[in-house]
Amino acid sequence: MTKTTSDARHGSSTMTVRLTAEAFGSSALVLAIVGAAMFAARFGAGTETTDQGIGFIGIALAAGFALTSVFYAFGPISGGHFNPAVTVGVAAAGRMPWREVPAYVIAQCIGGLIASTLVFLIGLFGPEGWLEARRVEGFASNGFAAASPAGFGLGAAIIVEALFAAVLVLVILGVTHPVRGTAFGGVVTGLTLAVIHLVILPIDFASVNPARSIATAVYGNVEALTQLWVFVVFPIVGALLAGFAYRGLFDVPDRSVDSAAERDS
Template identity: 65%
Template sequence: MALRLSAEAMGTFLLVFGSIGAALFAADYGVGSEGTSLGIGFVGVALAFGLTVVAGAYAWGPISGGHFNPAVTLGLAAAGRFPWRETVAYIVAQLVGGAIGTTLLVLIGLFGPDGWLRSAQDGGFASNGFGEHSPGGFGLGAAIVAEILFTAIFVLVILGVTHPSRGTKFAGLVIGLTLTLIHLASIPIDNTSVNPARSIATALYGGPDALLQLWVFIVFPIVGALVAGFCHRALFDGRELG
């Protein structure tokens, strides 16, 4: 169990450190001498989330299952693919890994250009948000619906590609590409959570508004994951196609 928890913490650390680092350091890097953008933008950040999941899945997935996300852990438990008794330990490991990730980003910021860290924190530190804290100005209702639906889609894909008899050896790649797609569609809505560990990790340094809105990005990804897990178990598991 200690080895599996270490793998979960490392995978979640990689996801948060790499993807939030991309959002903070590279998303809006300014323009070159000819007016060309030097930042990676939404597309680059979406790819960063997907690539970190792919890397973590193949590096540590064989040890722990590669959840790296409390919603995924609970969705797998709801689908009967993971023991409920182990969910708390996995979630704690994921939260620790994510918090370490953003803490090390803060450490880098301390040695950055004057005012960079304060500016990043004043800007919410890539935290999730709605209303005035939504990149596209979307409200609470949009954030709730998006988090439920996109997390449900994510968990359904995970359950499909990791099925014991119908899964694929390319599961890690499919899961990473799915997370990229989800971010491409939903970053403008609420900065995309679908992962409470990611949301908590950034809210720790995102200021009081990020902490006040954090409940949305804990509750509704979990709701979406549980719905997906129970539905997949009822519809697909235990049924052989043919």
């Protein structure tokens, strides 16, 4: 991302270029998360090489590192959302026009689907039965109840998806603020996503990104598809609340600065 999320909208990039950047960034992010979960998280399970798997910590780090990378690579072009919930939150905060939201969301979902399709194609050439077993398990899809890694129910999934999507959006709005933003925004945002994954991977396999959830549910089992609505609706609800809250609480004019300027004049 640039210093402010809306800077890219006012720059020289055309809408087509920005959407392409969002699709590429979303694809890289989903590829890192799903690839880590599918190929590396449980590597060697049931064999003498079990300890070579990266587990939840590895998935969380993959998510954080990937977001940091695409933040700096594509953020200056598109604003660096790579997540429909972030796009909605940014619009709610007044950083981009609502009319651009559908195109961004579509591009992000296409990017995510490209990533999960690539994982699927790689799996076709895996060991016999490997791909079918991963699909039966859900293809790294998000889920609750029986589909939750630790058996958490629907209520837990709703709360954590809304809450941590809101946290992610608040951090992004903060680090990309036109006045208070920081050049280390990509690092901060990546660390935030990694921490979010560390907390909620056991609960519902960590979404906070509808594009990521859609991308895996398409190749998962029936349960992944029937539970998908939770991971589309509630990250967006949390992002909306965060965007409106940030705009009302933190994007208000600094009266002390105005008063000082008036005194100086």
